[in-house]
Amino acid sequence: MQNILSVQELSASYxxxxxxxxxxxxxxxSIQVHKxxxxxxxxxxxxxxxxxxxxxxxxxxxxxxxxAKAGPKIGNSPIYQMKRKECASLISYMVQTxxxxxxxxxxxxxxxxxxxxxxxxxLLDPNRQIRxxxxxxxxxxxxxxxxxxxxxxxxxxxxxxxxxxxxxxxxQKIRIARSLIQSSQFLILDEPCANLDxxxxxxxxxxxxxxxxxxxxxxxxxxxxxNVAARFAHKLCLLPxxxxxxxxTVKECFTKENLSATFNKSMEVWxxxxxxCPQV
Numbered sequence: 001m002q003n004i005l006s007v008q009e010l011s012a013s014y015x016x017x018x019x020x021x022x023x024x025x026x027x028x029x030s031i032q033v034h035k036x037x038x039x040x041x042x043x044x045x046x047x048x049x050x051x052x053x054x055x056x057x058x059x060x061x062x063x064x065x066x067x068a069k070a071g072p073k074i075g076n077s078p079i080y081q082m083k084r085k086e087c088a089s090l091i092s093y094m095v096q097t098x099x100x101x102x103x104x105x106x107x108x109x110x111x112x113x114x115x116x117x118x119x120x121x122x123l124l125d126p127n128r129q130i131r132x133x134x135x136x137x138x139x140x141x142x143x144x145x146x147x148x149x150x151x152x153x154x155x156x157x158x159x160x161x162x163x164x165x166x167x168x169x170x171x172q173k174i175r176i177a178r179s180l181i182q183s184s185q186f187l188i189l190d191e192p193c194a195n196l197d198x199x200x201x202x203x204x205x206x207x208x209x210x211x212x213x214x215x216x217x218x219x220x221x222x223x224x225x226x227n228v229a230a231r232f233a234h235k236l237c238l239l240p241x242x243x244x245x246x247x248x249t250v251k252e253c254f255t256k257e258n259l260s261a262t263f264n265k266s267m268e269v270w271x272x273x274x275x276x277c278p279q280v
Contacts, residue, residue: 005033005056005091005186005218007071012051015063022065025051027242033186033218038209040229041222043239043262049222050096052239053188056220057093058082074185088116092182094175096190096222100163106174107159110146113178149177152207168195176204180211187212189221193228201225205232227279230254231272238262254278 010029013022025048033039033056043049054060056072058079072079074090082090092113100109150156155173163171172195179187192208193201205223209232212219220237223229229236229250236253238246240262246253259267259280267280 003035003075005072005074005220007031007056007068007073009069010052010055010066010071011068012048012055012060012064012066015065017063024242025064026066028244029239031056031237031245031247033220034235035185035218036213036216037234038205038212038219038221038232039235039237040233041220041237041239042224042226042229044241044264047239047241049239050190053093053190053220053222057091057188058084058087059093085116088182088184090184091186091188092179092184093188094179094190094192096194098175100171103162103164105159106155106161106163106166107146107150109163109174110149110177110181111142113181114142114145116182116184145181145183149181152180152211153177153204169197169200172196184217186218186220189219191222191224193223193225202228202231205229208232209234226254226259230277230279231275240264250277 008030010026011024012026013024015022029048029052031052041049041052051060051064054064055066056079058072060066079087079091147156150159153173153176155170155177158166158170158174163174166174172192176189176192179189189208193204196204205228208219208221211217212234233250235248236246236250238253238258240246241264243261246258246262254269256267256269259269269278269280271277272279
């Protein structure tokens with residue numbers, strides 16, 4: 001069973017232009033993302049969060065160099081030995097920033113997430129009509145999936161809008177929808193709450209938590225609001241700069257000592273009287 005996305009004792013560095021020297025970014029990082037769980041990755045800017053996500057997604061390339069004792073892999077399958085389409089069918093990855101290049105509609109943009117799972121178009125052969133009927137059925141299923149995802153994220157009203165007409169927060173929701181519709185076993189989102197309204201940030205975390213549980217997929221996100229992460233995450237992963245990660249349940253990770261070490265600042269932890277979870 002491929003239930004875990006993991007890497008063990010990962011270290012990574014960037015090569016400096018015109019120099020044989022390397023700039024370290026990750027040190028001895030071990031992490032596991034389980035299906036059915038939302039894991040929130042937190043740390044200071046420059047601690048290597050995005051670098052870690054790109055390695056787990058199988059997209060790391062020069063000038064980044066990394067080594068690991070085991071992994072990254074899904075179950076026992078090494079990610080970097082997979083073909084890109086196979087990897088895309090298992091891992092959906094949303095980068096931190098993106099600018100649309102083409103004037104597609106919102107619906108068309110979300111539909112692009114179906115590419116990894118779509119089969120070939122019908123062929124001109126004796127079975128052409130059967131293939132056409134199958135394709136029509138598949139298109140109907142895709143339409144329904146797109147509709148469900150848009151309703152889930154509250155963006156149905158944007159369906160026909162051009163992506164060039166969207167605000168930063170609206171575009172962020174479209175990118176999240178495109179990742180969700182890919183229907184991969186693991187979903188990796190780099191700062192999905194960026195540009196979102198204050199109230200929608202909490203709503204999105206609740207959506208992602210429920211989606212992980214109901215669809216039995218593993219979700220890993222980076223997030224700066226550690227208080228929101230403490231409310232909705234199944235697991236936390238704290239990433240101090242160039243130090244080993246702190247991974248575990250919210251209760252295990254959310255201590256004064258762990259948070260102070262991660263953010264290089266003295267912090268006090270208290271329990272929220274309504275949410276019954278730790279806060280800073």
